[in-house]
Amino acid sequence: xxxxxxxxxxxxxxxxFTAWSLDRENGRRKLFLLLASWFFYAQWDxxxxxxxxxxxxLNWGVAALIAxxxxxxxxxxxxxxxxxxxxxxxxxxxxxxxxxxxSELLSRFGWERDLPLLQIVLxxxxxxxxxxxxxxxxxxxxxxxxxxRSLLDVMLLMxxxxxxxxxxxxxxxxxxxxxxxxxxxxxEMATHGLLLIVWGLFKKTIxxxxxxxxxxxxxxxxxxxxxSIDIAAAVYGYAVQIYCDFSAYSDMAIGIAALLGYAFPRNxxxxxxASSMQSFxxxxxxxxxxxxxxxxYVPLGGGRNGLFASCVNVMITMLLGGLWHxxxxxxxxxxxxxxxxxxxxxxxxxxxxDRKIIPTVVGVLITFHIVCLGWxxxxxxxxxxxxxMLQGLGxxxxxxxxxxxLLTLIIGGLAMHWLPPRAVESLTLKLKPxxxxxxxxxxxxxxxxxSAVRPDGVAPFIYFQF
Amino acid sequence: MSDPNDDDVHDPHGAPVDPFPTxxxxxxxxxxPPVLGVETEGRxxxxxxxxxxxxxxxxxxxQGADAHDLLPVGDPGPDxxxxxxxxxxxxxxxxxxxxxxxxxxxxxxxxxxxxxxLFLLIFNAASIQNWSRQQPPGWGxxxxxxxxxxxxxxxxxxxxxxxRQMVHDAWRDWRDMRFQGAEPPVx
Numbered sequence: 001x002x003x004x005x006x007x008x009x010x011x012x013x014x015x016x017f018t019a020w021s022l023d024r025e026n027g028r029r030k031l032f033l034l035l036a037s038w039f040f041y042a043q044w045d046x047x048x049x050x051x052x053x054x055x056x057x058l059n060w061g062v063a064a065l066i067a068x069x070x071x072x073x074x075x076x077x078x079x080x081x082x083x084x085x086x087x088x089x090x091x092x093x094x095x096x097x098x099x100x101x102x103s104e105l106l107s108r109f110g111w112e113r114d115l116p117l118l119q120i121v122l123x124x125x126x127x128x129x130x131x132x133x134x135x136x137x138x139x140x141x142x143x144x145x146x147x148x149r150s151l152l153d154v155m156l157l158m159x160x161x162x163x164x165x166x167x168x169x170x171x172x173x174x175x176x177x178x179x180x181x182x183x184x185x186x187x188e189m190a191t192h193g194l195l196l197i198v199w200g201l202f203k204k205t206i207x208x209x210x211x212x213x214x215x216x217x218x219x220x221x222x223x224x225x226x227x228s229i230d231i232a233a234a235v236y237g238y239a240v241q242i243y244c245d246f247s248a249y250s251d252m253a254i255g256i257a258a259l260l261g262y263a264f265p266r267n268x269x270x271x272x273x274a275s276s277m278q279s280f281x282x283x284x285x286x287x288x289x290x291x292x293x294x295x296x297y298v299p300l301g302g303g304r305n306g307l308f309a310s311c312v313n314v315m316i317t318m319l320l321g322g323l324w325h326x327x328x329x330x331x332x333x334x335x336x337x338x339x340x341x342x343x344x345x346x347x348x349x350x351x352x353x354d355r356k357i358i359p360t361v362v363g364v365l366i367t368f369h370i371v372c373l374g375w376x377x378x379x380x381x382x383x384x385x386x387x388x389m390l391q392g393l394g395x396x397x398x399x400x401x402x403x404x405x406l407l408t409l410i411i412g413g414l415a416m417h418w419l420p421p422r423a424v425e426s427l428t429l430k431l432k433p434x435x436x437x438x439x440x441x442x443x444x445x446x447x448x449x450x451s452a453v454r455p456d457g458v459a460p461f462i463y464f465q466f
Numbered sequence: 467m468s469d470p471n472d473d474d475v476h477d478p479h480g481a482p483v484d485p486f487p488t489x490x491x492x493x494x495x496x497x498x499p500p501v502l503g504v505e506t507e508g509r510x511x512x513x514x515x516x517x518x519x520x521x522x523x524x525x526x527x528x529q530g531a532d533a534h535d536l537l538p539v540g541d542p543g544p545d546x547x548x549x550x551x552x553x554x555x556x557x558x559x560x561x562x563x564x565x566x567x568x569x570x571x572x573x574x575x576x577x578x579x580x581x582x583x584l585f586l587l588i589f590n591a592a593s594i595q596n597w598s599r600q601q602p603p604g605w606g607x608x609x610x611x612x613x614x615x616x617x618x619x620x621x622x623x624x625x626x627x628x629x630r631q632m633v634h635d636a637w638r639d640w641r642d643m644r645f646q647g648a649e650p651p652v653x
Contacts, residue, residue: 006597016579020572184568190575210641259575399648405641436574440581447586451593452630453637456600 001043003252004205004454011040012256019260026182030156033260037161041124044165048123051088052159058084059133060154063140067147074141081137089130092122097327125165127324129158131291136172138295145173153179162253162260166246168267168287175262183261191439192428193258198446199424200251203244203416205454207409211241213455215406220379223388227397231389233410234401238375239368240413243271246285270417272371275363277341280371292321307350314346315339325378330386334377341370588626591618 001008015036022029038049062081066074090098106112136157139145148154153176163170219226219234226234250267257264267287274280281289297317303310315336322335358366380386420426431439545553586593594614601607621627 006594013579013583017576020576023572184564185572185575186568187571187574190571190578194575194578399645402645403641403648404643404645436577437581440578441585443578444582444585444589447582448590448630449633451586451590452633456596 001040003249003256004201011036016259020185023182026180027152029182030152030179033161034152034156034159037156037159037164040161041159041164044124051092051123051126052129053155055085055088055129055133056155056158057151059136059158060148060151062137063147063154066137066140078137078141082134085130085133085137089126092126094323094327128167128169129164131169131288132158132171135169135291135295139172145171145176148172148176149180160257160262162257162262163264166249166253167285168250168253168264169291170264170287171291174265178262185259185261187432188428189258189261189263191432192425193255194439194443195424195428195431196251196255196258198443198450200248200255201447201450202248203251204248205450207413208241208245208248209455211237211244211406211409211413214403215401216241216379219401220385220389223385223392226392226395226400228393228395229399230401231392231395233406235372235376235389235393236410236414237406238379239272239372240410242375242378243268244413270419270421272368272414273364273417274367275360276345276367277338277370278345280367281338281342288321288324292317296320307346311343311346314342318342328381330377330380330383333383334374337370337374337377587617588621590630591621592627592630594618 001011015033018032019029019036022032038052041052042049059081062077062084066077066081069077136145136148136154140147148157154172156179157170157172157175158164160170160175215230215237216234219230220238223231247268254264254267265287267285269283269286271280271284274283297313300313300316301309302313316339318335318339319332320335322331322333322338325331325334376386376389380389431442434442591614595611595618598607598611598614601610618627
């Protein structure tokens with residue numbers, strides 16, 4: 001069940017009205033939201049609801065033990081909790097990949113073995129809910145958040161349907177306190193939520209979908225058939241597509257949660273206006289980059305042990321961040337590119353200090369093109385296709401795929417980054433005083449326009465596969 | 467006319483109260499007894515709001531937000547006599563507490579959702595029809611498909627489907643435009 005579908009709309013209407021009708025019974029309300037979340041998840045594969053429950057029970061149990069244990073035993077328990085989460089993630093997501101690599105390695109040494117390859121279906125959103133589980137256990141260990149009062153809270157924390165399949169990664173310290181009592185829906189939250197939903201619908205169903213089907217997918221499928229202009233357009237188009245696709249999901253998730261009374265953290269902040277790679281990662285998938293910082297980079301030592309160690313830590317973090325996105329070497333290479341660029345930036349800062357040696361505009365252009373280079377690795381299914389895309393950038397020929405419409409979408413998708421930084425929030429303040437009928441007609445009109453021009457059907461969100 | 471410096475003949479806003487006789491106490495700003503949030507001080511009405519006590523929950527309410535049901539705070543000036551009479555006859559209830567504010571905002575949001583849904587049911591009937599045709603066959607989807615077909619047909623007779631169709635046609639024309647000299651795509 002995808003957000004921009006009528007089926008989800010009907011589901012959400014039912015959840016919205018039922019949840020608010022239970023506003024005097026927080027326990028029942030949470031139970032209802034949990035059951036609704038499981039129903040939502042079961043639309044992909046009902047068997048994985050069991051995995052979700054298992055993961056929640058595991059994290060709840062470990063966190064409860066940590067809270068009740070003496071300090072000297074907590075280290076073991078947190079290690080056990082993190083390892084169990086990683087085991088679940090590793091089995092479902094990386095088992096096939098590592099067995100394949102091992103098999104290839106053994107064959108190079110002349111040991112041909114039939115290793116047990118399993119046809120494992122990847123549960124949707126597993127990377128997100130296991131990361132959430134890890135952050136909960138570690139935060140309880142660090143004393144950043146108390147252990148949840150009930151299993152129900154942890155189950156809802158990990159299963160809450162707005163963020164379940166593609167984030168944002170909402171931490172226990174953000175969400176558990178909100179579960180303590182029935183939330184209050186304010187006009188700001190409602191208006192902001194509705195605007196984010198409409199904005200997300202526009203980005204996903206029009207910009208991302210049209211670019212994917214009419215430009216990016218055909219060109220990345222066979223780059224040798226296209227000229228440099230089409231290939232460059234496909235690369236820029238993919239940069240816009242992935243931003244509009246993923247940020248749309250986050251916007252809709254934040255908006256849907258807001259209508260149910262819960263606040264999620266911001267996940268994107270105009271990433272393509274970043275003038276350095278470090279700044280890019282403060283703006284792109286913020287919930288993941290801050291997760292990697294707090295639960296990987298800092299425990300590795302962060303920047304505490306000198307420049308060299310901090311560069312090594314950045315590289316490790318970005319390589320594992322790349323692998324988190326998918327079990328393929330292209331993702332590892334993508335992580336290496338981002339890590340390498342950040343290491344160069346660090347070395348540059350260490351050598352030159354904070355002196356500004358290039359203008360901001362040039363920094364933005366360089367950063368954007370490094371990111372686009374990374375997107376080629378990210379999108380191409382093999383290194384061969386990635387190299388073919390790069391080679392195609394020098395091939396002259398007729399324009400076949402790029403049209404005025406697609407060019408407008410690409411320019412529009414990039415221009416979004418130069419809107420005022422809090423444009424939706426500003427619009428929220430302007431629209432908040434409007435009478436409900438005016439707002440209802442405006443929202444209806446916006447959805448009507450989007451619906452009139454969107455292509456039939458909706459492709460799954462890119463980040464579902466992660 | 468009376469002396470303009472005479473407090474008895476001018477209300478705090480400077481509006482002359484003549485030709486009412488000055489021998490009597492001047493009328494208050496409002497013709498009727500005070501409503502909530504307005505206190506009397508001697509003979510004069512003051513319209514300062516009751517300051518919130520420190521224990522009050524913080525409110526994110528924007529004073530200018532609602533045209534329907536919020537008491538204006540501050541000095542709104544003298545009311546029209548009929549409005550004042552209405553307030554006198556039907557005094558507003560006590561200020562909403564946090565729960566009351568929350569309930570009011572939920573009602574507002576729910577009304578938006580209902581209005582938007584009704585708007586879309588009328589002007590976007592084709593979407594329901596398209597969606598129902600994409601669903602796998604079954605008793606439920608078949609029922610929805612038939613209902614949506616009838617609904618879309620009825621709506622089309624009123625012409626409510628035209629705006630959507632016009633936008634769709636214009637969009638399709640723009641989408642299919644090509645650069646001059648561009649070759650058709652390889653399929």
